[in-house]
Amino acid sequence: MPSTNNPNSAKTGLTACACSLIVLVYEILLSRIFSVLFGYDTLFIIISLAILGLGLGGIFLNWYKGNTTVNSDLIGLAFSGLGLSLLTGVIVFSRLFPILGIYGCAIISLLPFFLAGIILAGLYQIRPEQSGLTYWADLSGGALGCLASFPLVQYLGVHESLVFISFLAGLFGLLFHGRRHKNVAQTFRSATGVAGLKPRATTSSGESQQRDVAFYGFGLGTNRNTQALALAVPVTSLIILIYSFFQPLFNLGPDQLRQSKTPLGILLSHPRIKSNWLRSTWDVYSRCDLVELPRQPDRKRIFINGASEAIMMRPASDTAQLKRELAYFPYQMGSNERVLVIGSGGGKDVYLARRAGAKKITAVEINQAVVNMTEQEREFNGDIYRQPGVNLVVEDGRRFIMQDKQSYDRIVLNLAYSYAFADLSSISQMENYLFTQEAFDQYFNHLNDDGTLTIFIDYPELLVKFLFSCLQHFKEKGIDHTQAMNHVIVLSKNYWPETFYALLVRKTPYPADTNLKMTLLLAENPVETNYLPGQPGRELFHRLAAGKTTPQESIGQSTFQLTPATDNQPFFLEVVLNYRRKLIIFALLILVITGIAGAVYFLPRSSNTTGGGYFPVYFALVGMGFMLIEIALTKRFSFYLGYPQLNLSVVLAFLLLACGCGGYLSGRLKLTHSQISRICFILGSLVLITMSGLNPFLNHTIAYGLPLRIILLWLYLLPVGLLMGMPFPLGLKLAARQGLTGQIPRLWGLNALATVLGSVVSVILAMLLGFTYVFYLAALCYLIAGGCIIMGGRNN
Numbered sequence: 001m002p003s004t005n006n007p008n009s010a011k012t013g014l015t016a017c018a019c020s021l022i023v024l025v026y027e028i029l030l031s032r033i034f035s036v037l038f039g040y041d042t043l044f045i046i047i048s049l050a051i052l053g054l055g056l057g058g059i060f061l062n063w064y065k066g067n068t069t070v071n072s073d074l075i076g077l078a079f080s081g082l083g084l085s086l087l088t089g090v091i092v093f094s095r096l097f098p099i100l101g102i103y104g105c106a107i108i109s110l111l112p113f114f115l116a117g118i119i120l121a122g123l124y125q126i127r128p129e130q131s132g133l134t135y136w137a138d139l140s141g142g143a144l145g146c147l148a149s150f151p152l153v154q155y156l157g158v159h160e161s162l163v164f165i166s167f168l169a170g171l172f173g174l175l176f177h178g179r180r181h182k183n184v185a186q187t188f189r190s191a192t193g194v195a196g197l198k199p200r201a202t203t204s205s206g207e208s209q210q211r212d213v214a215f216y217g218f219g220l221g222t223n224r225n226t227q228a229l230a231l232a233v234p235v236t237s238l239i240i241l242i243y244s245f246f247q248p249l250f251n252l253g254p255d256q257l258r259q260s261k262t263p264l265g266i267l268l269s270h271p272r273i274k275s276n277w278l279r280s281t282w283d284v285y286s287r288c289d290l291v292e293l294p295r296q297p298d299r300k301r302i303f304i305n306g307a308s309e310a311i312m313m314r315p316a317s318d319t320a321q322l323k324r325e326l327a328y329f330p331y332q333m334g335s336n337e338r339v340l341v342i343g344s345g346g347g348k349d350v351y352l353a354r355r356a357g358a359k360k361i362t363a364v365e366i367n368q369a370v371v372n373m374t375e376q377e378r379e380f381n382g383d384i385y386r387q388p389g390v391n392l393v394v395e396d397g398r399r400f401i402m403q404d405k406q407s408y409d410r411i412v413l414n415l416a417y418s419y420a421f422a423d424l425s426s427i428s429q430m431e432n433y434l435f436t437q438e439a440f441d442q443y444f445n446h447l448n449d450d451g452t453l454t455i456f457i458d459y460p461e462l463l464v465k466f467l468f469s470c471l472q473h474f475k476e477k478g479i480d481h482t483q484a485m486n487h488v489i490v491l492s493k494n495y496w497p498e499t500f501y502a503l504l505v506r507k508t509p510y511p512a513d514t515n516l517k518m519t520l521l522l523a524e525n526p527v528e529t530n531y532l533p534g535q536p537g538r539e540l541f542h543r544l545a546a547g548k549t550t551p552q553e554s555i556g557q558s559t560f561q562l563t564p565a566t567d568n569q570p571f572f573l574e575v576v577l578n579y580r581r582k583l584i585i586f587a588l589l590i591l592v593i594t595g596i597a598g599a600v601y602f603l604p605r606s607s608n609t610t611g612g613g614y615f616p617v618y619f620a621l622v623g624m625g626f627m628l629i630e631i632a633l634t635k636r637f638s639f640y641l642g643y644p645q646l647n648l649s650v651v652l653a654f655l656l657l658a659c660g661c662g663g664y665l666s667g668r669l670k671l672t673h674s675q676i677s678r679i680c681f682i683l684g685s686l687v688l689i690t691m692s693g694l695n696p697f698l699n700h701t702i703a704y705g706l707p708l709r710i711i712l713l714w715l716y717l718l719p720v721g722l723l724m725g726m727p728f729p730l731g732l733k734l735a736a737r738q739g740l741t742g743q744i745p746r747l748w749g750l751n752a753l754a755t756v757l758g759s760v761v762s763v764i765l766a767m768l769l770g771f772t773y774v775f776y777l778a779a780l781c782y783l784i785a786g787g788c789i790i791m792g793g794r795n796n
Contacts, residue, residue, distance in 0.1 A: 009130050011175075015075070016123050016134050017141035018172055019082075022165045023116045024145025026086065027051070028284060028421035028648075030109055033093045035305045036252065038102050038288050050755050057117020058749025061125075065745070070122035076176025078122070078232060082115040082235040083169035087240070090162045094250035098259040107204070115481045117752060121745035128736035128744055131729035135663030138723065139656045148644065153284045157248030158339045163241045167673065170234030198790060217751040236662070252280070257289070262306030264289055281369055285644050288369045300375055300380060302346050308415070310345025310370050313352075313506030315382040322355055326493040327414060330454045330504050331356030332521055333489075333514075335409040338448070340364070340433065342397035342413050346374050347384035349414050354387060362408075364393045364400050365426050366644065382437075395642035398433040401442050405702035407451070411443050413455040433639045434464070435572040436565045440473045449505045455503040461560045463490070463501045465572065468551045469564040470505045485545040486510060489518075489528035490537070501530070509533070567636075567695070568770035614792040615735050615743075616750055618785050622727045623751035625781030627758030629687060629724060632656060632774040633717065636694055640702065654714055658721025666726040672736065672791050676730045683723040684779040690720050691775035727785060734789075 061070065085108075092108045100108070124134055152161040172733060240249065254277035256271040267275050269293070278290040278300075289303040298321070303312040322328045327349060335356045341349045344363035353361050363385065367370055371394055375385060385392045393400055413434065433439060443453050453470070457463045467488065474484035489504040510533050518532060531537030533545075541551045555562045565572040630652070637651045638644070669675060703714050728751065732744060740747070762774045 004625065009127060010134060011136035012123050012127055012130070013133055015172060016120060017137040017144070018168065019079075019116055019123075020138050020141030021121045021145040021148060022082070022169055023054075023113065024142045025149050025152065025161065025165050026112055026151040028145070029153070029161055030303075032153075032158050032282065032284070032287060034105070034109075034305075036257075036262065037093070037097050037105070037306075039261070051113060051759075052753065053113030053750040054117040054120070054750035055754075055756070056110075057114045057119075058121035058745040058747075058752060060114070060749075061118045061121050062746035062749070063117075064741060065742075070125055070745075072176045075119055075122050077116045078115045079169050079176060080173030080229045080233050082112055082119070083166040083173060083237060084229075085111040085115060086166035086169060087233070087237060089165070090159050090250055090299045093162075094159055094252060094256065098108075099254075102261075117749060121748040124732055124748050125741065125744040128732050128741055129197070131732040132663045132665070132667035135666075135725065135729040136660040139660030139663065143653040143660070145654040146656070147649050149284050150649065153282055157251075158282050158287075159240060160244050163237050163244065163250075165239035167234050169243060170230070170237055173233055176230075184666040193441075220377055253277070257306070260306060262303075264303040264306040264311075267291065278353070281373060283369045283645075284648070286367060286369055288367075288373050290373060291780075295644070295694060296431075299348075300346070300377065302369060302370055304370065310374075312346030312374055312377060312381040312384070313348050314380055315351070318356065322352065325352065326491065326495075326500055326527055327456060328352045328356065329491060329521065329525050329527055330410070330412075330452065330502060331358075333504070333517065334450060334506075335448075336454055338362075338406070338408045338410075340408045340411045342401070342411065343415070344392075345370055345414075346383055349412050350387075350390055351381070351384050351408075353412070354384075354389070358410075360389050362391045362393060362406075364395065364397045366394070366396050368394050396433075396639040397689055398439055398639040398643070399642040401439070401446060401677075401703065402699075404446065407446055407448050409448055409451050410454055411447060411451070412454045412456075415458060430767060431571050432565075432572045433567060435469065435568045435746050436570050437469060437472055438567050439563075440469050441476070444473055444507055449508055451507050453505045453507075455505075457501045457503065458498060460499075460501065461562070462573075464554075464558075465560075465562045465564070466503050467541075468555065468562055469501075471551050474566050481544055481551055482547045483509075485531075485541070489514075489532055489540075490541060491527045493527045502527075541743070544782055551766045567768070568772055569766065569769050574767060610621050610709065614788040615731065615740065615747055618731055618788045618792075619728070619747045619751040620754040621781040621785040622731065623786070624755030624758040624761070625778045625785070626659075626724055627755040628730075628762050628778035628781065629720065629776050630689075631759060631762040632766075632771050632778065636698075636771060637713065640698060640713065641706065646710075650710055650713065651717075654725075655717055655721050658718055659725035662725025663723035663729045664725075665722065666729050669726075669730065670735055671730065673734070676734065677786035677789040679723060679726050680782045680789065683720070683727070684782035684786070686720050686723060687779040687782065689771060727782070731789075 065074075072386065089108055089112065092105060097105050120138060124131055127134065149161075156164055236251070243249065254268055257265050257277065259265065267273060268277055274294060276292050276294070278292060280287060280289045286305050289306070291301045291303060292299075293301075298314045298316065301310050304310065304313070316322055331352060336353060336356050338360045339353045339362070340355065341361065341363045344350055344365045347363070348362045350361055371385070371392065374381065375383075378384075378386075384390070396777040440453075447453065455466050457466060467490075470488070471481045471484050474487065477483065486509040487506045488512065489502075489506075491502040491504070492499055515532055515535060518529065522529070529535075529537070531541035536542055537545070540549075540554065544551070545556075561574045633655065634647065634651050638647050641647060641650060669679075697712075697716055703707060704712070707727075732747070735741070735744060737749060765774050765777060
């Protein structure tokens with residue numbers, strides 16, 4: 001029976017909302033911190049391991065409490081522990097990360113999720129009959145967390161935001177602590193000693209009897225000292241937060257960055273280069289660091305999340321220096337009247353285009369923080385974005401090209417991909433809709449007849465993949481690859497320790513005098529010509545031009561993934577992924593499967609709860625299906641709104657809010673096996689309908705204004721979002737009706753573990769087969785879940 005000390009329904013909903021808000025903000029802040037400290041390639045693994053804590057917290061609560069219901073004291077203690085663990089994380093992630101390393105930090109980052117899992121699982125168990133209301137509050141808190149992360153990071157900073165949410169957690173620890181005491185000083189004096197957990201006791205009759213949580217020596221088994229911890233956490237957090245306004249405590253400066261494993265950290269720590277770190281800025285999307293090299297006083301570098309570079313240049317007095325730049329060389333071939341630069345970064349390509357005589361330059365940059373830092377350095381770069389003829393557009397390049405109506409003489413993509421950005425639910429933003437086959441078709445459609453698509457690349461494998469994507473475009477136009485090679489020029493130049501490549505693809509074949517012009521230009525700028533039409537070149541290019549091989553044969557013979565990307569499989573950068581990450585992903589997958597299998601195996605099956613054996617499968621399928629849909633939808637809409645911040649706040653936040661509303665509406669439905677199974681079947685069918693209409697929806701509405709696109713997006717997501725929010729709370733209510741109230745924390749934990757499995761499976765399946773199959777699998781999960789409920793109802 002629930003304890004008389006348990007919260008009422010309003011307090012339960014408010015607590016679930018606050019806990020989810022804290023967890024979502026923490027997850028976003030954690031993604032920013034770890035991308036800077038350890039690089040994008042380990043980010044997904046760490047975040048996934050941390051999210052595992054939610055499920056582990058529910059399973060632990062079931063082990064610790066047995067079949068008895070939690071009370072307010074335990075929830076309050078977990079909230080206080082959550083605040084304390086967040087404070088600990090601030091110190092670790094700003095000062096101790098070189099000592100603990102990536103795995104030590106991963107363990108520290110898991111603890112807040114573990115405690116949040118205890119809180120949420122306990123709240124669902126306290127009032128299972130109102131699980132729809134609790135679920136609505138839970139997901140609404142997640143949606144608010146998506147929105148709150150923006151002002152928190154902007155006005156407080158990343159580490160200070162961690163301190164702030166620890167303060168919030170401490171406040172809710174106070175809200176749930178036991179009876180009050182007048183003598184607070186005496187309460188604090190007794191809070192000393194060493195911790196030790198006392199588990200549940202078993203009576204002679206075999207029934208579980210829960211004892212109060214006790215920490216020997218520390219004294220937290222008594223109400224007085226639980227109050228001490230509850231009061232100490234928010235007070236400490238508030239003091240630290242106020243002090244940090246006057247004296248920054250947790251900034252990641254050059255000394256800390258030198259100990260990171262990112263390209264920025266390697267550059268700063270290199271003894272010969274002796275680079276100078278100037279300043280940094282955070283936002284919810286990325287961190288930007290400004291660096292200069294004494295040997296290159298004419299340029300500065302902006303590092304995004306410690307990985308990708310955006311370069312700004314000081315205006316030069318003559319063109320002799322510019323002619324030594326590989327990026328300037330293509331501008332000397334063909335017309336440059338109208339130029340489109342996608343991924344303009346620090347403005348280097350805009351500057352080179354202006355010096356080459358471009359009259360109208362459209363610069364598209366997705367990252368507002370990079371633009372802000374460039375404009376703050378206007379005295380250095382000549383205020384490049386405010387020069388005559390320059391039109392700066394801050395939005396996603398793919399969204400821009402899909403709705404743009406102009407044509408250009410040259411479209412430039414200079415390293416317009418990033419290994420740095422990461423979000424909440426995938427390995428990283430390895431999907432890049434700038435380089436899908438559909439995107440290349442749009443680039444060539446926006447070129448004049450003698451226009452050129454110019455791409456700068458830093459990997460030879462990526463160069464080949466870009467070339468094959470262009471050849472595929474010409475093939476669709478009826479041009480054989482041997483003839484299409486007459487549209488191609490490949491250049492390279494070594495900048496120690498790297499070699500950079502330039503791929504110049506003309507919409508029409510290069511004229512006959514191209515080789516003569518190249519000869520004259522090479523006399524002033526000694527770049528290497530890897531391939532010129534009609535001339536011997538590198539082996540692969542020569543074989544393609546001579547018809548001795550085809551792109552399909554080369555793809556089949558290569559050890560790299562060189563198949564052109566599509567909007568359904570937009571993982572263009574997969575070509576440069578290392579096998580270590582894939583092995584880690586595989587190991588994580590095995591870990592999650594093992595955890596789910598263990599939870600299912602050890603779930604008690606009481607003889608008087610007929611049909612209860614189907615609940616573990618049901619909740620696992622519902623959790624996995626939910627995450628599959630969430631990831632597939634957020635990824636496919638990643639360029640639709642044009643701004644990465646809106647993808648988080650509009651798509652993810654609204655989807656969570658719609659699911660929460662569906663959970664609330666589920667409380668008005670009649671609780672029967674057939675009705676729950678019918679909802680699962682309808683949801684599975686609706687997922688397929690949503691998937692089939694996704695591409696037409698994107699193509700027909702992409703050109704509308706932003707407010708209208710947001711409204712249409714909400715209307716498109718609303719039906720599937722409402723239905724997604726119903727199976728989980730209805731399943732909890734049905735489990736409670738069948739006598740499984742004591743097992744609700746374990747079922748909740750099993751559902752959370754399955755969401756992690758869904759995130760891993762979604763990325764792997766999208767890489768192998770495409771996002772279409774992610775939708776197929778999500779629909780199958782809900783259809784099977786509906787079948788489980790039907791079978792459980794028959795047995796009942």
